Amino acid sequence: MAHTESTALADVSALRDQLDLVDAEIRALVERRRDLSREVQRTRMLTGGTRTDFTREMRVISPYTESFGRQGTAIAMALLEICRGASASR
Ligand SMILES: C=C(O[C@@H]1C=C(C(=O)O)C=C[C@H]1O)C(=O)O
Numbered sequence: 001m002a003h004t005e006s007t008a009l010a011d012v013s014a015l016r017d018q019l020d021l022v023d024a025e026i027r028a029l030v031e032r033r034r035d036l037s038r039e040v041q042r043t044r045m046l047t048g049g050t051r052t053d054f055t056r057e058m059r060v061i062s063p064y065t066e067s068f069g070r071q072g073t074a075i076a077m078a079l080l081e082i083c084r085g086a087s088a089s090r
Helices: 005-046 054-083
Strands: none
C-alpha cells in the first residue's frame, strides 16, 4: 500500500526519534569508554608507564576499519583522542 505524504512524514519523524535515542546511547557509551580508558591510563602512569600504548591502539582501531573502512579508522582515532587524558603528551 502506498504511503500518503503525511504518513511518510510521520514515519520520518518516528525514525528520527529513534535515531536521537541511538545517538544518546552512543554518547553514553563514549563517556563510559572514556572513563574506563582514563582509569587504565592513570593506573599505568602511577606505575611509571606511559599514558599511551600505540600497539594497543592499533588493535583498537583495526576492527573499526574492518567494519567501516576508512571512516571506521577515523571513528576509532576520534574515540582514542576523546579518551586520552587532558595532558596526553606522552
Ligand atoms: C586504555 C589504554 O590506554 C590508552 C588508551 C587506549 C584506549 O582508549 O583504548 C588504548 C591504548 C592507550 O593509548 C590501554 O592501554 O588499554
